[in-house]
Amino acid sequence: MTAIHVSIPVRVLEDFDETLRFNQSRSAKITSLIQQDLQDVEGLSVRGASTRNLIAALTARDDVDDTMKTLLLQILTKSL
Numbered sequence: 001m002t003a004i005h006v007s008i009p010v011r012v013l014e015d016f017d018e019t020l021r022f023n024q025s026r027s028a029k030i031t032s033l034i035q036q037d038l039q040d041v042e043g044l045s046v047r048g049a050s051t052r053n054l055i056a057a058l059t060a061r062d063d064v065d066d067t068m069k070t071l072l073l074q075i076l077t078k079s080l
Helices: 010-019 026-041 051-060 066-077
Strands: none
Touching: 010 026, 051 066
């Protein structure tokens, strides 16, 4: 662990603190948010994925029924 200093608007910090549960650590939450953002940059999250990649991933899942797969494949064949 290392300590860092960042400057953010007071209101943003107040809003952020309101999202924390009573027993939740501000540092742990910020660490989690940074890790999520890094995953987004690497394209490992849903938020960072293109619509085409999301549809392809859904099509490949075992828990998606044949009707849904057919519809998804029809959408994939169209240009997005």
